[in-house]
Amino acid sequence: MSEREPAPVALVLVSHSRVLAEGAVELAGQMAPGVLLLAAGGTEDGGLGTSFDAVEAAVLRAVADGRSAVVLADLGSAVLTAESVLDLADPDVVERVRIADAPFVEGAVAAAVTAHGGADLERVLAAAEHAGTMFGADAVRADAGEGGEGAVDDGVVRGTATLRNPLGLHARPAAIVARMLAAYDAKVRVNGANAASVLELMKLGATRGAELRIEAEGPQAAEARDALVAAVHEGFGEV
């Protein structure tokens, strides 16, 4: 964990399986070290199921110190247990907690990275819930519709960079890209993918030697592009 104060929005990951909840915390935490991530998986005795007490304890810890929290749950009873916890919680806790209708792992990663950038509750929630649409048929159609070929001089700043690190644009570098670009007032796309989205970047499957086409728009488009090109050239600290 970061030594800084955790981000204002924490995540509670509720699973039937303790191992799955802890694994999701580990995975999301790698990309968002500044976010308080709490696992609430399995029953009290370590079996499969969800524990009201464990979820309640995690939610209360998540919202301590004035934080808000997004809860992600895997299957039916995990959602029901989380809802029951909120049913019985104090109103001032309830108003700072949202249960995301999102895929467990993908939603956790997307929400964690967004929370790491200091986003507020509704934006973190939206990031989790949007994660679901990136893997279905809709996502494929959206990709097909945005080739970007034939674009003319329309204020878009372009650049290219070749991946140098051995594993390419895997989870950690993708998170670095999404996080660093959050600092710029610019919309950036990499090979057509939204560079603010870790999941879209990872879906590119770009490996070492792949050329990245960078397109940036907005007041700080050039700075964002330059920062990204530099980070790619440095191999994200992995070479």
Place this chain on the structure above:
Amino acid sequence: MTLDVAWAVDWVRRSAQAVAEHRDELVELDRQIGDGDHGENLNRGFTAVVAKLDALEEPPAEIGDVLKLVATTLMSTVGGAAGPLYGTAFLRAAKATAVPELDTNGVVALLEAALEGIVVRGKAHTGEKTMVDAWTPASEAAATASGEGASPAQALAAAAEAAAVGAQATIPLVATKGRASYLGERSAGHLDPGARSTQLILQAAAQAAA
């Protein structure tokens, strides 16, 4: 004639006993269309409830106190969807029964509150092969009996009977809620374990009042 706190305690103990006796049956029903943990989970929950009842220095003052103890214990110990579902049912029922004694209208209010809790928590409607398919006819039967001047015991007997019919009626249904919905058409032909456990619990309520 009214039902008192001793009835509520007896209901809970009889429910625990029925769930223990039918544990394997519930496990088997759930194995066919779910994850096979319903009997195990519910038995663990009601065993914990009985332990808490045994630990009480003196019986609670109101029926709602007993039902609230059931609610919080089931939520904490069941582990599966039955925990929050029955937990919310008993919690709503507890709020509707903050009295030392229940007349027939009180019994109807208890069942309606419990049903409402399950519907709110599970977002299920009748015909989706869930415990709602047993609770709904039970609640309606108690209300009808109440309108005909039934005693609390008679209203509960009518509810238990309707729950049994409702549970059996889940057999041909295709599940659209809960874990069984992953099976789609293949869920047809099986009795829903949640409807079955509802039947057992309402039977226990009627027996405790008889």
